[in-house]
Amino acid sequence: MPPRRYYFKAVDDSVLGPISLNVVAEMVMAQKVKANTPVSLDGKDFRPMKAFPELATLLSVDATEEPEAVSADILQEEPTYQGDITEVSIPKLLYHFSASRVTGRLQLTNQNIEKNLFLMNGKVVAAESNLPRDQLGPFLVRKGRFSEEQLDDILQKLAGRMERLSDYLIHSRMISPHELFEHLREQLLEKVYEVFHWRVGRYAFFEGQEFKGSLLPINFNPWETIAEGVRRGYELAELRDLLMPYGNYLIVPGENSSLHLNQLGLMPRELKVFKLAQGQRTLHAINEEMGIGEENLFTVLSMVYLGLELELLALGEQIHESSAAELDDGINWEQDVPREAPAAATGSDAGAESTGAAVTDEGAQAAEAVPLPGTPVKAAPRVTREEQELLETLNKLKEQDHFERLGLPRNALAKDVSKAFLQAARRFHPDQLSPETSARIRDLTSEVFALLNEAQQTLTNDARRAEYLAGLEAGAKDGQVDVGNIVQAEMLFQKGEVLVNNRKFEEAQKVFDEALKLNPDEGEFLIYRGYAAFFAKPNADSFYRQNCLDNITRGLKMRDNNVANGYLFLGRIQKAMGDEEAARKSFKKALSLEHNHLEAQRELRLMSMRDEKKGGLFGKKK
Structure with a gap:
């Protein structure tokens, strides 16, 4: 049996893995897993542990017994750093990650709720949640794309089928691919912005842990994401309680010289707050200058809070309140915000530009690593050429059917399948890797081999092959698209x-x-x-x-x-x-x-x- 990597699901739906067979044996001996513990080869399709022949041989328990709770701390990898959200806010947390350009998984927990934000070079590229409402189906219902009855009908049709909801919607022409991408983009943003409402909970960052699924072709500007998160996640009453005790303090420029205002995607009135906060005005004076009304007050307080968290602003000395009329009013409100001329965006970073302001990464690249209190942020690991080639191979295989993975026509015989698989195994079998091979290369090689093995197992079994071919033909009739x-x-x-x-x-x-x-x-x-x-x-x-x-x-x-x-x-x-x-x-x-x-x-x-x-x-x- 070729070596595999396994994923285990705990009772709180958290997923642990990938885990080697040797480690699984140790888990069985320690009685941390049972016959009915959910196990998967890809982190998605979970079956009882006893359903895997190679795992069933490790079990010394009755396979018919009821499943027991699995400890959530099984083989839990130690986070690079962790802490309490009450001490480091979500905006401040994401600021540190973006400025340091880290790559990894940010785990956020609040009682039974868990969200995982995956970052690449400081940018959020994917998000996961254990809340049912955050899944694609309920999201599309909230957006009015489908009714609850329609969704229930779709899910009933998908019951027992190895097909994702998104693929089914496209193949059945219930939604166009471009519209689906738009909804997936909104869904990702909704998951991210929701955590800006959190005031309590824990965070843990696991450096180097990357998202295993397919990434959407989107490129969020991390600074605009933080600014929008503050707008959405903070109420006026909360900001008033937080900041108005400092109403008589001067608001002065902060020490962050690497981040420019034009990178935040601010509206003109929001920019005006930063122009007023140059050290001559108190918070009360800035608010008076901006005019009365709750909308103006929210603009002032949200931007001052954003500036403080991003270290673009700071609290100065406390002084007696002055009338706005007595303060210097010689500022030209129409002039553009001073900015350095950034180099033209290239490659995937160009996708982060938007109407009205060109988004650049110069500020983030120039930023020195900004440490969290007591826990310095490490530099993000570089992707080697070998890793890049394996990633490209993995992504290509995920888009191919079983025949294409092995380079075979659909009328290929079982012996042809076995021959093609053996040829591929010589290159991608994990056992052929040297002991010095990095863990990242091992994981990628194992994932590639698992996809090839899945194709071989399906196409050499007559019943499974017939069922698979029927599914391919049905997909073609339904107008299957090239993902x-x-x-x-x-x-x-x-x-x-x-x-x-x-x-x-x-x-x-x-x-x-x-x-x-x-x-x-x-x-x-x-x-x-x-x-x-x-x-x-x-x-x-x-x-x-x-x-x-x-x-x-x-x-x-x-x-x-x-x-x-x-x-x-x-x-x-x-x-x-x-x-x-x-x-x-x-x-x-x-x-x-x-x-x-x-x-x-x-x-x-x-x-x-x-x-x-x-x-x-x-x-x-x-």
């Missing part, structure tokens, strides 16, 4: 979005063309393609312009006329062609779909200002 193409198309789309935001329309058009080749059924790709094509050649002939408009309208129909940016783009093209009335209607339609659409609001405001100027000019009496 690899979908992921690649999504990454290209995000790259194109960045190019559009930077007004590099000609480059963006080429990128959207490539995305459409990989996924021609996604309407939003067509919308962006039409917009980029128009402004790549704004002086083209009428036929070319109309074709660009047709791209957008056709893309909108493919998305049930439910893409706010589609109407924003349509309005901008109509405005450029001189049809202001049609443009106004399009901008209003964008707002009807997304009430807080800032760019549509701005377009309508500019049009209203122009109308007022025209009215003032021609309405004057002579």
Whole structure:
């Protein structure tokens, strides 16, 4: 039996592993696992331990006995550092990880709730939760995509099938791949932002532990994530109780010179708070300058709190309260926030840019490691070329069917399967690794071998092979999609979005063309393609312009006329062609779909200002 790695699930649903067979034997001898303890080879599909022949031979207990509680601390790896959330807040915690560019798993626990945030170079790339409401199905119900009855019906159809909900939704054409990615992105953000509400609990960081599933092609700016988390996770009453006792203290610039305000994605009024906090004003004076009202007070207190946690601001000396009228008011509120000119973002980091501010990693790269109290943060380990090649192989195998994994046609004989498997085993069998091989290489090699072994076990068993082939054929009839193409198309789309935001329309058009080749059924790709094509050649002939408009309208129909940016783009093209009335209607339609659409609001405001100027000019009496 080839050596495997196993995952064990405790009664609180926490998963331990991967664990070698030798260690499992020690666990059995110590009576820490039983015949019915849930075990898995991939961390997802759990079966009783007695269902694995190689594990059943280790058991000396009656296989029919009832399952017992499994200790949650079995082989629990020691965290790199740990602590109490009451002492280190979530914003402060993520600030340290982002500034230090660490890679690993951040475990957050609060009574029976556990969430795991996976970071890569300081950025959140995945999140897990043991709460049922955080799973994809309930999330889609909350978003109104499905009713609870529809979800129950779908889950009943999936019962007993080795298929994930997301794959089923795509294969059955109940949801488009691009729409699914959008929901998965929102779901990830929701999991992350929820922990900003936590005030009690424990944290533990396990350096080097990476997410084992497929990563979404998204690139969150860690600083914008923290800023948005503060906006969502803190109430005005709490901030008032926390900060107003320091109302007579000057708010001064902090010592963090590596992080720039433009990296936080702040609104103009939020930036104004930082401009006021230059050491001449107390907290009360800043609030007075910003104006009365709870909305303004929340802006002041949330930004001051954010600044203190990110060490962009600090408390100065305590002084007698002064009226805002007596303070220096010679600040030009319209000037841009001073910033260093960052190098152009390249590679995957370019995907973090957004409209209005280019997000860069320069500040994070320049930052020295910022230690947690008493526990210095180590530098993130570098990925070797061998690790990278294994990761690429692993991801490729995950996207392939069993025949493709072994390089075989679907009519291959069992002996051909065995021969192909043996050839692959010579390269990826964990036993052929030298004793000096790193744990990371061993884990990756074992995962690759497990996928190859799964293919061989299925295709050399007549019954399992027939069932598997039937599933493949059913998937083809249902319009099964190429997941690899979908992921690649999504990454290209995000790259194109960045190019559009930077007004590099000609480059963006080429990128959207490539995305459409990989996924021609996604309407939003067509919308962006039409917009980029128009402004790549704004002086083209009428036929070319109309074709660009047709791209957008056709893309909108493919998305049930439910893409706010589609109407924003349509309005901008109509405005450029001189049809202001049609443009106004399009901008209003964008707002009807997304009430807080800032760019549509701005377009309508500019049009209203122009109308007022025209009215003032021609309405004057002579």
